[in-house]
Amino acid sequence: MLMLKEPDHGTPAARSDRMVSVTVDGFAVSVPEGTSVMRAASLAGIQVPKLCATDSLDAFGSCRLCLVEIEGRAGTPASCTTPVVEGMVVTTQNDRLARLRRGVMELYISDHPLDCLTCAANGDCELQDMAGAVGLREVRYGMEGANHFDTAKDESNPYFAFDPAKCIVCSRCVRACEEVQGTFALTIEGRGFDSVVSPSMGESFLQSECVSCGACVQACPTATLIEKSVIEVGQPEHSIITTCAYCGVGCSFKAEMRGEEVIRMVPYKDGGANHGHSCVKGRFAWGYTTHRDRILKPMVRERITDPWRETTWEEAIGRVADGFRRIQREYGVGAIGGITSSRCTNEETFLMQKLVRAGFGNNNIDTCARVCHSPTGYGLSTTFGTSAGTQNFDSVEHADVVVVMGANPTDAHPVFASQLKRRLRAGAKLIVIDPRRIDLVRMPHVEAAFHLALRPGTNVAMLNALAHVIVTEGLVDEPFVRERCDGEAFADWAAFVAEPRNSPEAVAPLTGVPAELIRGAARLYATGGNGAIYYGLGVTEHTQGTTAVIAIANLAMATGNIGRPGVGVNPMRGQNNVQGSCDMGSFPHEFSGYRHVANPEVRGIFEREWGLSLDPEPGLRIPNMLDAAIDGSFKGLYIQGEDIAQSDPDTRHIIAGLSAMELVVVQDLFLNETANYAHVFLPGSTFLEKDGTFINAERRIGMVRRAVRPKGGMADWEITLAIAHALGCDWHYSHPSEIMDEIARTTPTFAGVSFAKLDELGSIQWPCNDAAPTGTPVMHQDHFVRGKGNFVVTEFFPTDERTGPRFPLLLTTGRILTQYNVGAQTRRTDNTVWHGEDRLEVHPHDAEQRGIRDGDWVRLESRAGATSLRAQVTERVAPGVVYTTFHHPTTQANVVTTDYSDWATNCPEYKVTAVQVSRANGPTEWQESYRAHSETSRRILAAE
Amino acid sequence: MSADRLVTMANQIGLFFAHRGEQAPELIAKHIRQYWDPRMRSAMLAHFAEGGAGLDPLPRAAIELLTPRTTPRAEPSPTAPR
Numbered sequence A: 001m002l003m004l005k006e007p008d009h010g011t012p013a014a015r016s017d018r019m020v021s022v023t024v025d026g027f028a029v030s031v032p033e034g035t036s037v038m039r040a041a042s043l044a045g046i047q048v049p050k051l052c053a054t055d056s057l058d059a060f061g062s063c064r065l066c067l068v069e070i071e072g073r074a075g076t077p078a079s080c081t082t083p084v085v086e087g088m089v090v091t092t093q094n095d096r097l098a099r100l101r102r103g104v105m106e107l108y109i110s111d112h113p114l115d116c117l118t119c120a121a122n123g124d125c126e127l128q129d130m131a132g133a134v135g136l137r138e139v140r141y142g143m144e145g146a147n148h149f150d151t152a153k154d155e156s157n158p159y160f161a162f163d164p165a166k167c168i169v170c171s172r173c174v175r176a177c178e179e180v181q182g183t184f185a186l187t188i189e190g191r192g193f194d195s196v197v198s199p200s201m202g203e204s205f206l207q208s209e210c211v212s213c214g215a216c217v218q219a220c221p222t223a224t225l226i227e228k229s230v231i232e233v234g235q236p237e238h239s240i241i242t243t244c245a246y247c248g249v250g251c252s253f254k255a256e257m258r259g260e261e262v263i264r265m266v267p268y269k270d271g272g273a274n275h276g277h278s279c280v281k282g283r284f285a286w287g288y289t290t291h292r293d294r295i296l297k298p299m300v301r302e303r304i305t306d307p308w309r310e311t312t313w314e315e316a317i318g319r320v321a322d323g324f325r326r327i328q329r330e331y332g333v334g335a336i337g338g339i340t341s342s343r344c345t346n347e348e349t350f351l352m353q354k355l356v357r358a359g360f361g362n363n364n365i366d367t368c369a370r371v372c373h374s375p376t377g378y379g380l381s382t383t384f385g386t387s388a389g390t391q392n393f394d395s396v397e398h399a400d401v402v403v404v405m406g407a408n409p410t411d412a413h414p415v416f417a418s419q420l421k422r423r424l425r426a427g428a429k430l431i432v433i434d435p436r437r438i439d440l441v442r443m444p445h446v447e448a449a450f451h452l453a454l455r456p457g458t459n460v461a462m463l464n465a466l467a468h469v470i471v472t473e474g475l476v477d478e479p480f481v482r483e484r485c486d487g488e489a490f491a492d493w494a495a496f497v498a499e500p501r502n503s504p505e506a507v508a509p510l511t512g513v514p515a516e517l518i519r520g521a522a523r524l525y526a527t528g529g530n531g532a533i534y535y536g537l538g539v540t541e542h543t544q545g546t547t548a549v550i551a552i553a554n555l556a557m558a559t560g561n562i563g564r565p566g567v568g569v570n571p572m573r574g575q576n577n578v579q580g581s582c583d584m585g586s587f588p589h590e591f592s593g594y595r596h597v598a599n600p601e602v603r604g605i606f607e608r609e610w611g612l613s614l615d616p617e618p619g620l621r622i623p624n625m626l627d628a629a630i631d632g633s634f635k636g637l638y639i640q641g642e643d644i645a646q647s648d649p650d651t652r653h654i655i656a657g658l659s660a661m662e663l664v665v666v667q668d669l670f671l672n673e674t675a676n677y678a679h680v681f682l683p684g685s686t687f688l689e690k691d692g693t694f695i696n697a698e699r700r701i702g703m704v705r706r707a708v709r710p711k712g713g714m715a716d717w718e719i720t721l722a723i724a725h726a727l728g729c730d731w732h733y734s735h736p737s738e739i740m741d742e743i744a745r746t747t748p749t750f751a752g753v754s755f756a757k758l759d760e761l762g763s764i765q766w767p768c769n770d771a772a773p774t775g776t777p778v779m780h781q782d783h784f785v786r787g788k789g790n791f792v793v794t795e796f797f798p799t800d801e802r803t804g805p806r807f808p809l810l811l812t813t814g815r816i817l818t819q820y821n822v823g824a825q826t827r828r829t830d831n832t833v834w835h836g837e838d839r840l841e842v843h844p845h846d847a848e849q850r851g852i853r854d855g856d857w858v859r860l861e862s863r864a865g866a867t868s869l870r871a872q873v874t875e876r877v878a879p880g881v882v883y884t885t886f887h888h889p890t891t892q893a894n895v896v897t898t899d900y901s902d903w904a905t906n907c908p909e910y911k912v913t914a915v916q917v918s919r920a921n922g923p924t925e926w927q928e929s930y931r932a933h934s935e936t937s938r939r940i941l942a943a944e
Numbered sequence B: 001m002s003a004d005r006l007v008t009m010a011n012q013i014g015l016f017f018a019h020r021g022e023q024a025p026e027l028i029a030k031h032i033r034q035y036w037d038p039r040m041r042s043a044m045l046a047h048f049a050e051g052g053a054g055l056d057p058l059p060r061a062a063i064e065l066l067t068p069r070t071t072p073r074a075e076p077s078p079t080a081p082r
Helices: A037-043 A095-110 A126-133 A172-181 A215-219 A228-233 A280-284 A313-331 A346-360 A374-383 A393-398 A414-425 A459-472 A478-484 A487-497 A504-511 A515-527 A545-558 A578-583 A600-610 A622-631 A651-659 A716-726 A736-746 A755-761 A844-850 A925-937 B003-035 B038-049 B057-065
Strands: A019-024 A027-032 A089-091 A160-162 A186-189 A196-199 A225-227 A238-243 A252-258 A261-267 A308-310 A336-340 A365-367 A401-405 A429-433 A450-452 A531-535 A568-571 A636-640 A663-668 A680-683 A692-695 A700-704 A763-765 A809-814 A839-842 A857-861 A866-873 A881-885 A913-919
Touching: A019 A037, A027 A037, A037 A089, A095 A126, A160 A228, A172 A186, A172 A215, A172 A414, A215 A225, A225 A228, A228 A261, A238 A700, A261 A280, A280 A414, A313 A336, A313 A636, A313 A663, A313 A680, A313 A716, A336 A346, A346 A365, A346 A578, A346 A600, A346 A636, A346 A692, A346 A716, A346 A736, A365 A578, A374 A545, A374 A568, A393 A414, A401 A414, A401 A515, A429 A515, A450 A515, A459 A487, A459 A504, A459 A515, A459 A545, A478 A487, A478 A545, A487 A545, A504 A515, A531 A545, A545 A568, A578 A692, A600 A736, A622 A651, A636 A716, A692 A736, A700 A755, A736 A755, A755 A763, A839 A844, A839 A857, A844 A866, A844 A913, A866 A925, B003 B038, B003 B057, B038 B057
Parallel strands: A019 A089, A336 A365, A336 A636, A401 A429, A401 A531, A429 A450, A531 A568, A636 A663, A663 A680, A809 A881, A839 A866
Antiparallel strands: A019 A027, A160 A225, A186 A196, A238 A252, A252 A261, A692 A700, A700 A763, A809 A913, A839 A881, A857 A866, A857 A913
């Protein structure tokens, strides 16, 4: 294995169809118009010395090292800022240029500590490379002049250090923060020799606006900005390309290794989703993979009140198989089921659902998408014909109007947010529909044209009002609708939304958004050019989540914003493989590829492949499993990589369901909250410990490659396979690629996918088959998957969860940049520096009424339960609305959320809970007793 | 399965399809057939047989169209030990 170092052509690729031919040092090269001389030379195989240039950033022209001579032009222009023109003749090396470059390098080196032998860069230093490239042999100025050698280091950031003594003020970090990340946290402070890189207004990195994405570290040509892991351990010696295991952006990374130790995760330049960018989680927060809390041995216990006992894999697997078979004998075939994980690979998920359908003999399989994007599946299948986002991420570069609804990309999908912000800085307009003032509403160089700060629970009313404006003001793209959509369905829908009760004026009192804002936003979306909608769980996690997804699809079809780059309907998937887990047949009514179990033709494909008959009836969904457990008809559950006791709503109900079961098997990295109610614990493996694939929010299948051996001894797919064998299933897989081959054989949208093709292409967006052998970046281009686009009437019905005198505020929940979902991973990293506890955001008006000050403990109470946490008084939320995250089990935010759920999918209504907030002295009795119970539940007896 | 919960779910489904007029009962019934586990349907049918308290008219009409599970459940993997 080798250390992969991607080529750096110095300046970004030009986008032009016109080619220009030039000669560099006697070699002819043809490049797109707009290409820099530096890049043209590089493409011809000639490296011009450079320091301030790198091809992830626009040319800057400050270091004066890349000077060249151009025939017919005076002087020595910088090759990075000079575009090629037809017939140009360039010289990159001669005595004059060499003298100039050496002179420049002498100046740089005269203010650079010559500690190369002990420097952590240890050869990974462009300054050192350039000193060699220009033939520097002496520094005539000596090292005694004015310098920056004694400038203090900034080691405040937990992941990287900043040593200004090594800085050459090339501005690459500042430009990376601006151009790549879009945060503008860094600047060059001072003039001339006093110029220094400065986070914010002379603050430390930790205190500044820096979001720790790592772009500056990556851009730094010296060891000025460098990962602390490199300082502590040393430079990596080989790298493995893999896919991040955090959010649904699915960034490609190089796991840079030293033996079996990860030194750093570096975003991969050729990554289709991230193009070399990253966020604080993927780039730095991988410490959980080696955290001491990881459970590395299987464990069993008779009762959930007993301590755990470490045991062998044989005993643990045997207990699982024997236990499940006993339950089926005593209570029936349908008394057990499984939950797949959106953090595991497609191959693992496919195997899990196969285990349930073929091994358990029922369809009681579900996945965590139940509580996030299941309404997307139903909504987009109903309208477009398939359950996935329509675009690739790069499509946003062609968008003119972007609608972000119920999503917070800068926190939850940060790398896509950077791409979106770039487009917004270039002039695209933004409409934010969200009860909360998310960062995108107003941040450096980005300001939303409209922020429709609606009351939680009124999404469908808002979407109908937007549609009303589009239909009644003649803004429908009639040719598109006529050609691409079902005319009768459109007519019904148009008549419905045109009714006066759906007008902005009629819904304004409901939504709390002035009618003129709704009208303005609708007109902008319909007439502003390419309109793209991005939505998140603020849309789906409602009793009308599915209706809202359908309403979004209706809007896109009515305005012709489907089927080409720059438009579309894009669900922002929360977890790394939530798209894949749905694609792989994790739902109780569907096989892989979203095909119903009742369809005999589809069932026949699997019955032939698996050699047995399959149940044609849908199985239980997660909330139904828990209901059935309480009722006594569901007794055993195999949970892979999912923590329903923390992540699912109405915690008391979840706990009652789990406690009622006779065999709960948890397969995870840590003893999570659900494991408190488990009888068998199987140690899972991290994404670094196995091969497989993830699928991101843009349907991109990316390779996950094993960098280290599974610390518990088995990868997750091997554990599932062992259970299948113990149950008597005659399955043979020696590698996950064979599972993908089975997926391809049985699933038409994956027919052309294989590990070999993924290795060849890097990644593939499904559908991938004979019709689209290299995948499909943009869907529904000529026709919808279902044929004609289907408009569906979306009547608004308010949720039954209402505010009143006892519970006058509305609680909504969400994520924060540095933490991830239930926090099992990120809480076990230094990301806790930024978010060590969940806090309740309260508007100053509501806080003052209740005598609450910033930082006070407050009691948050709903009809379902109560918890306590500390308050953060902020105008980010509107009066009447409070907000919190759910990353910390001690907060137990889901004790408060209710069991109301989406009408079509049972996706819980996390986003609307009527609550009261009052001052408190500390945690509630429930929190204290839960904490004590958790500690008791996690006792482990040492192996005999 | 709690009848109250199933009634709430059926009524929610009914609201979505209400605009389809005469087609609504069959569409509601189809949704329930496609997404509800047989034991949920059986529990609903049992509740319906006892009067179906709480059911709105359209879901009530839909439940009349439901039948208990007719297909036998597949047995666990034939190679599995019993």
